Amino acid sequence: MNLEKPEHAGYFCGQSVIELAERLRAGSLTSVDLTRAALESIERLNPTLNAFVQVDPPIALAQARKADERFAQGVDLGPLQGIPVAVKDNIDTFDHVTTYGSAHFKGFKSNRDALCVQRVREAGAVIVGKTLTHEFAYGPTGDRSLQGAARNPWDARCITGGSSAGSAAAVASGMVPLALGTDTGGSIRIPAALCGVVGFKPSFACVPIEGVFPLSTSLDHVGPIANHIEDAQMLFEVMAGRVCAPVASPRLRRVGWITTGTFGPVDTEVERQVYQLAWQLFGDALEETSELALLAAGMKDTLLNLQRAEAFDVHAERMQNAPQLFEQEVRERLELSRDVRGWQYVRARTCQKQYKAALAHIFERYDFLVSPSVPVTATEVDAREVRLGEQIIDVRAALLSHTCAWNLAGLPALGLPAGQVRGMPVGLQVIGAAGEDDYLLQVMSRLNRRD
Template structure:
């Protein structure tokens, strides 16, 4: 599922972390050289794409020197040793300013790393810098932040999607080979799809959230954005603190194509493109399934209540003491969030549990479910209406429509590049059963072509 080259392209576009690691160990590449190459590409491309919001070249190069010294001493910390990785700006890093995309935290420097970043450092990765997040990760477009809007490397007039906006733009453009994102309603998979990268949301609680600024405690996930599925798997193993288990099964694969329209309207050209990508990946195993149509409304209602109540809980004091510091659009969402009643929240929790059980029963009949990741291509920055088929719908509702259900139910889901529609990337989403992250990554990596 390879893509053509974006308009704004850097040296790591399409690069395999596996191949970079092999070159590093063969002595034909150094971490310092990789890191300097990344820094040079950021200097060239970031004024256009606004993917990075904080970079400290001296800090990054010092980490790279250390990585090279360790390898020279025969100390190899694993597949990510010496590899530059970008970190979303809602994830704490002690040596980089971390603003959470908000004026409330302008210039803030955490006292310690998030646990997921600590694990990256222990694996020898080079923390290159912080990438733009939609303010407090509360938005799927990536164009509402203290630092402005991230821009799509295929067309800088368009959104990246969010909230892991900068991470997706940084990887898809080739500024870095790997990045870390978070996903509460689609915030890894949406920008990965719209920018042409691989984005993986693991099962709920499989990656620790300690040191990640919360949006919605029952929906938040941390995961990788990469060029290739195998690279995403390597990063996931580090984040989860364990190696993926090998899965073997002689049973024929059962894959359900989520009936078009189950979660809302889909652009017809995009639908055809993604369905063809799914057929290439799964062949005759792909069969339509309409079961999700019966659950979609309940999923949306429960997720909205949970996310709104939990988001307001995080920001209640800031809303009372300094509401003017929020972006107006984010503040408006929080004002709506304040209206959720306690009984509505409790009912949403009960509905979430029931829907998880429903999905467990559905996965007794399927190994994977597939759909478009996002039903539209990237819209212009600041646009808030888009026409899909014969309907004018909210851009934010559209981009979230096929991803958010899997946050509610905590299932692993990956977005894969599925080609171009009208010159812009589209994504194929593959969803696995709860806890089946390893099998999902293994099977997709085997079936995807990742050039070395």
């Protein structure tokens, strides 16, 4: 489903990378043209949206000229050659400062790329710059970082969602057509939904996390943010180091719409809008399923214990030696994380295996499970409560409620734009069985095109 352009729109807004790649090869565009368009869009929009935390035009243009030289020499490294790409600021790059959104690493520069970035470079893409991350990727709002708050292209008073805040804003606004993000509890799919773009969390360990600053090593994923599913698949293939295996035409048996309330309250208008797209895509294969109702609370508690224990392990020395350098909310979350006991962590690892087995059993009956990506539209920056009907709930809990279970299980999950509610984007989340990334991407690409 295509959205209208946001209030703050740049050159790449809604553009297809596949079409841009065709024009590069036809000679009607150059990589330098595209990179200048990206830099001009960033210069115009970033003062408002704060999506990029570092851009180096000479470095970007040098990469673009190299891509054009390769085209002129008949060297074609693949469909990303010459395409501008942004990288989240918790992913190492050798030629840009990587702060992880924290004062602890102000001015830090890694001596090498993360493996996923290395693969993107080897495919000939142009790394334009680094995008804002919630500090250490430990937050779903995207408004707590060394560099401040990212702003939503549809309404700059509102959050983007996080923690891949800048990456989603950069793509949604058209500063770049592709961006790398990370996802530990929803950090790709949440901002993709709130900004109106495609976000894909692959199966666990499908894309290597080497060179990505850890939040929770048993839950961390790396994936693409894009305008279109086909573009997300293209970037995913490069980061994963393989091409998706072709699948036959989709013949869906059953698609389970997760019963409202299973993972928490949902804005009725958001549910109506998202369900409408689900019905358009899946038709009679769509049916309500309540099978997750008995699992939801336990999955949330299990993920929370895993994430807290592993996050505190990463930051224990910083919490001991320089706690004042953390942003206040992130420090408070880490203080809570300190309280997870050893037996709780061990039990959580055992429960994680049990939930994976339970979900595998459910996927014997369903091709996909679907739900809203996020049960609310974007709230204002700094808001920490939101009203849903008669309830007032925590913004962060609401943002994470429908996404985090699939990190616990390591399942592939795709977020798609599903239109707007009260002028702000909402998203449909489609979850596949473990390891079925190729099937999920290709089937949804075909169905979405047909729609």
